[in-house]
Amino acid sequence: MSFGNHEVMSNPRADRVRDVARLSTAKERSKRGEFLAEGPQAIREALRRHHALEAAGEPGIVQAVYATSVGLDRLDELNDLRNRPLVREVTPEVLIAMADTVTPQGMVAVCRTETISIEELVARKPKLIAVLCRVQDPGNAGTILRAADAAGADALIITSESVDIFNPKAVRSTVGSLFHVPVATGVSVTDLAAVFGPAGIQILAADGYGSLDLDELQEESVRRRWLTSSESAPDAGGGAEEGGVVVLDNPTAWLFGNEARGLSEEELALSDARVAVPLYGIAESLNVGTAATVCLYASARAQRRANK
Amino acid sequence: MSFGNHEVMSNPRADRVRDVARLSTAKERSKRGEFLAEGPQAIREALRRHHALEAAGEPGIVQAVYATSVGLDRLDELNDLRNRPLVREVTPEVLIAMADTVTPQGMVAVCRTETISIEELVARKPKLIAVLCRVQDPGNAGTILRAADAAGADALIITSESVDIFNPKAVRSTVGSLFHVPVATGVSVTDLAAVFGPAGIQILAADGYGSLDLDELQEESVRRRWLTSSESAPDAGGGAEEGGVVVLDNPTAWLFGNEARGLSEEELALSDARVAVPLYGIAESLNVGTAATVCLYASARAQRRANK
Numbered sequence: 001m002s003f004g005n006h007e008v009m010s011n012p013r014a015d016r017v018r019d020v021a022r023l024s025t026a027k028e029r030s031k032r033g034e035f036l037a038e039g040p041q042a043i044r045e046a047l048r049r050h051h052a053l054e055a056a057g058e059p060g061i062v063q064a065v066y067a068t069s070v071g072l073d074r075l076d077e078l079n080d081l082r083n084r085p086l087v088r089e090v091t092p093e094v095l096i097a098m099a100d101t102v103t104p105q106g107m108v109a110v111c112r113t114e115t116i117s118i119e120e121l122v123a124r125k126p127k128l129i130a131v132l133c134r135v136q137d138p139g140n141a142g143t144i145l146r147a148a149d150a151a152g153a154d155a156l157i158i159t160s161e162s163v164d165i166f167n168p169k170a171v172r173s174t175v176g177s178l179f180h181v182p183v184a185t186g187v188s189v190t191d192l193a194a195v196f197g198p199a200g201i202q203i204l205a206a207d208g209y210g211s212l213d214l215d216e217l218q219e220e221s222v223r224r225r226w227l228t229s230s231e232s233a234p235d236a237g238g239g240a241e242e243g244g245v246v247v248l249d250n251p252t253a254w255l256f257g258n259e260a261r262g263l264s265e266e267e268l269a270l271s272d273a274r275v276a277v278p279l280y281g282i283a284e285s286l287n288v289g290t291a292a293t294v295c296l297y298a299s300a301r302a303q304r305r306a307n308k
Numbered sequence: 309m310s311f312g313n314h315e316v317m318s319n320p321r322a323d324r325v326r327d328v329a330r331l332s333t334a335k336e337r338s339k340r341g342e343f344l345a346e347g348p349q350a351i352r353e354a355l356r357r358h359h360a361l362e363a364a365g366e367p368g369i370v371q372a373v374y375a376t377s378v379g380l381d382r383l384d385e386l387n388d389l390r391n392r393p394l395v396r397e398v399t400p401e402v403l404i405a406m407a408d409t410v411t412p413q414g415m416v417a418v419c420r421t422e423t424i425s426i427e428e429l430v431a432r433k434p435k436l437i438a439v440l441c442r443v444q445d446p447g448n449a450g451t452i453l454r455a456a457d458a459a460g461a462d463a464l465i466i467t468s469e470s471v472d473i474f475n476p477k478a479v480r481s482t483v484g485s486l487f488h489v490p491v492a493t494g495v496s497v498t499d500l501a502a503v504f505g506p507a508g509i510q511i512l513a514a515d516g517y518g519s520l521d522l523d524e525l526q527e528e529s530v531r532r533r534w535l536t537s538s539e540s541a542p543d544a545g546g547g548a549e550e551g552g553v554v555v556l557d558n559p560t561a562w563l564f565g566n567e568a569r570g571l572s573e574e575e576l577a578l579s580d581a582r583v584a585v586p587l588y589g590i591a592e593s594l595n596v597g598t599a600a601t602v603c604l605y606a607s608a609r610a611q612r613r614a615n616k
Contacts, residue, residue, distance in 0.1 A: 147598050152588025180590035215609045222530045280460025280608050282488035290455050290601045297602050300588050301523045 009066070009090040012097035020066065020098040020110060026164045033113050034063060035166035036098075037178075039105040040075045045176030046111050047083060061179075063110040066090045066098060071106020100168035113166050116155070116182045118191065122199045126154035128299050129201070129253040133189060133267050134161045135288060137259055141165050142173025143289035144256060149177035151296040152304075157184045157192065157253070192253065193270040201251045202272045205263050206295050208285055210274030212246060214298055217275065221248045221302035246273045248302035256292045317374070317398040320405035328374065328406040328418060334472045341421050342371060343474035344406075345486075347413040348383045353484030354419050355391060369487075371418040374398045374406060379414020408476035421474050424463065424490045426499065430507045434462035436607050437509070437561040441497060441575050442469045443596060445567055449473050450481025451597035452564065457485035459604040460612075465492045465500065465561070500561065501578040509559045510580045513571050514603050516593055518582030520554060522606055525583065529556045529610035554581045556610035564600045 011017065022028040023036040037046050043065060050060035065087045072079070072089060090098070099108050121129070130148040135141050141163050145156050158165055165171075165185070171178055196203055224247065255271060257263035268274060277286055277294050286294075319325065330336040331344040345354050351373060358368035373395045380387070380397060398406070407416050429437070438456040443449050449471050453464050466473055473479075473493070479486055504511055532555065563579060565571035576582060585594055585602050594602075 143595060143598065146591060146595060149589040149591040150585075150587050150594050150598070175591075175595075177589075177591050215613075218609070219530065219613065222527065226534065277458075277605075279458050280612065281457040281485075283454060283457040283483075283485055286458050287451060287454060287483075289598070290451065290458070293598045293601050294605050297585075301526070304588065305523075305527065 008069075009088055009094050012091075012093045014094075017094055017097050020108065023110065024100045024168055026167065029113065029164065029166050034110055035113055035171065036100060036168055037109045037111050037171055038099055038101055038107070038168065039172070040071075040107060042171060042174075042176050042178075043107055043109045044075060045179040046109055049114075049179040059112075061112045061114050062086055063112060064088060065107060065109040066095060067107035068092050068095050071095070074106050101172070114183075115185050118157070118184055118187055118195050121155050121157075121182065121184055122195055122201070124154065125251075126201065127251050127303055128153040128296065129155050129157060130292060130296060131157040131159065131189070131192065131253055131255045132162045132165075133159050133255050133263055134258040134261075135256060136163050138163050138165075138167045138170035139173045140259065140287070140289045142170045142175075142178075144292045145170075145174045145181060145183075146177040147289070147293040147296055149174075149180045151293075151300040153181060153296060153300075155182045155184060157187055159189060160186050189255065189267050189270050196253055199251075201253050202246065203253050203255060203270065204246070204295070205255045205268050205271035205274045206257070206277070206291050207263055207268060207274040208276055208279075208291075210276035212273055212275045214275050214277050214295060217246060217248050218298050218302065221305070224249070225306060246275070248299050249306035252299050254292070254295050254299070256288050256295075259288055316377075317396055317402050320399075320401045322402075325402055325405050328416065331418065332408045332476055334475065337421065337472065337474050342418055343421055343479065344408060344476055345417045345419050345479055346407055346409055346415070346476065347480070348379075348415060349484050350479060350482075350486075351415055351417045352383060353487040354417055357422075357487040367420075369420045369422050370394055371420060372396060373415060373417045374403060375415035376400050376403050379403070382414050409480070422491075423493050426465070426492055426495055426503050429463050429465075429490065429492055430503055430509070432462065433559075434509070435559050435611050436461040436604065437463045437465060438600060438604060439465040439467065439497070439500065439561055439563045440470045441467050441563050441571055442566040442569075443564060444471050446471050446473075446475045446478035447481045448567065448595070448597045450478045450483075450486075452600045453478075453482045453489060453491075454485040455597070455601040455604055457482075457488045459601075459608040461489060461604060461608075463490045463492060465495055467497060468494050497563065497575050497578050504561055507559075509561050510554065511561050511563060511578065512554070512603070513563045513576050513579035513582045514565070514585070514599050515571055515576060515582040516584055516587075516599075518584035520581055520583045522583050522585050522603060525554060525556050526606050526610065529613070532557070533614060554583070556607050557614035560607050560611075562600070562603050562607070564596050564603075567596055 029035050037043055046062050050062040054060045095104055130144055130153055132141055148156050255263055255267055277291050337343050345351055354370050358370040362368045403412055438452055438461055440449055456464050563571055563575055585599050
């Protein structure tokens with residue numbers, strides 16, 4: 001199947017092919033404001049986002065889709081007439097030359113990096129935000145973005161010294177969530193704290209050495225609702241909310257730190273509280289992706305229950 | 309530093325080196341009942357387990373440690389007199405020839421695969437068990453084992469068609485948890501169900517299409533405790549426990565399915581209930597490691613609270 005008036009691209013050494021392949025480097029991505037999405041699942045989500053933006057009168061994010069004849073048949077959306085101007089058929093050799101993966105499953109897309117500023121984010125009155133502080137592994141970053149999406153988070157913020165979330169490996173591990181959750185990049189925690197405090201967004205540090213226990217906070221969150229909903233509910237005694245500081249139901253930005261070293265002293269100092277995911281076994285620590293999942297779900301659960 | 313009377317092993321083509329390297333294949337691991345642990349963190353945990361077994365009068369699990377001179381200096385435990393008979397110094401070339409990773413961080417250890425039977429497990433009256441049903445990715449299997457360890461699970465069960473947890477990549481991603489949590493392998497879900505039912509262990513299927521919502525079950529678990537602890541607590545109406553079936557506090561085996569296809573019809577049918585981790589955002593599904601973390605922590609929280 002062929003699209004538009006284009007011929008099949010067959011020269012792996014063509015300039016356009018090299019241009020696409022160069023998006024595997026952070027420098028080129030940053031310079032051009034573009035990145036590479038690979039495989040049907042990511043490209044389907046990219047096209048959804050693209051059409052949603054266009055429907056709202058804004059520029060789309062998909063600049064071009066390159067697919068082999070097998071790839072074209074695999075993705076229904078590519079057969080949609082709207083997409084035809086975006087699609088170029090390529091030979092398998094060209095696709096391999098463009099892609100970061102050995103098996104890009106028949107297609108890659110060049111997408112515009114879409115990010116929001118902290119100010120735009122705060123204006124949307126977010127309830128739940130994940131902040132990556134010097135997270136280095138692209139797989140971890142992608143996993144956390146996917147968990148943030150599942151937990152219904154309003155944004156992912158990536159501080160300046162973290163891995164590039166538009167890195168091909170990170171994009172792959174988000175499994176499309178990169179096109180669901182707004183992303184802010186290149187931010188410092190100091191800037192965040194200056195904006196979040198006045199906006200009523202508490203900053204919680206996910207910290208294995210934290211003095212607050214996440215499970216205690218979750219229990220407190222349920223207890224508070226009971227106390228509010230019924231005067232006859234038993235008063236189980238003091239708790240985290242008594243000091244008026246940490247209530248999981250409140251708008252929250254969670255800070256997640258570097259894989260080896262955790263959060264820095266400065267990041268901890270800028271937080272409203274340090275919260276530990278309890279370790280019930282012999283494990284000395286949790287993978288940052290695992291810890292982030294537990295923390296984000298705890299907040300999502302408390303917030304959604306509070307609004308019932 | 310050198311140990312015992314041995315000379316430094318320097319021939320990467322020696323039979324003993326090849327024997328160690330062959331542990332990268334599942335066939336060889338299965339035949340010899342041995343596997344390879346790489347790097348200081350895994351080997352430290354392996355030696356802890358080894359000494360704990362020996363202290364209990366049982367055979368240890370570490371058969372041999374091979375370390376470069378740099379590696380020997382890195383791990384305090386290796387300098388312990390008890391370990392000297394286990395340790396052989398090798399050249400960096402020999403270590404690379406033995407190891408699965410390019411950078412084994414100065415040391416590898418040949419360990420005995422230690423597994424338990426379902427009968428032994430049930431005799432220990434377990435409260436929380438993770439079951440991998442056809443999980444294929446070694447990184448996912450390792451991540452789930454690490455999360456199971458953190459949540460204080462009593463065992464990991466791996467059904468016959470799953471990835472080998474003693475695969476070097478899986479061992480690496482457990483970050484030592486393989487030496488903390490008892491593992492049962494080669495089991496069928498049918499066999500499990502036959503033993504767990506009479507033992508009072510409920511089987512919960514982690515299933516995105518499940519009719520029960522994990523967050524509802526967690527809420528129910530808190531409510532039940534309140535109702536028990538105080539007659540004046542408000543009755544919030546019927547809930548999951550009313551039917552007497554699913555209470556998170558009960559001894560539980562969680563089934564986690566294949567990355568692409570989830571749990572089979574047979575596995576679902578053998579379960580007491582299908583429980584979904586709620587998806588609050590746009591994500592269509594959760595990574596199996598993420599879902600497992602949320603489920604295991606939900607059970608651990610409910611069980612530990614119930615026993616307070």
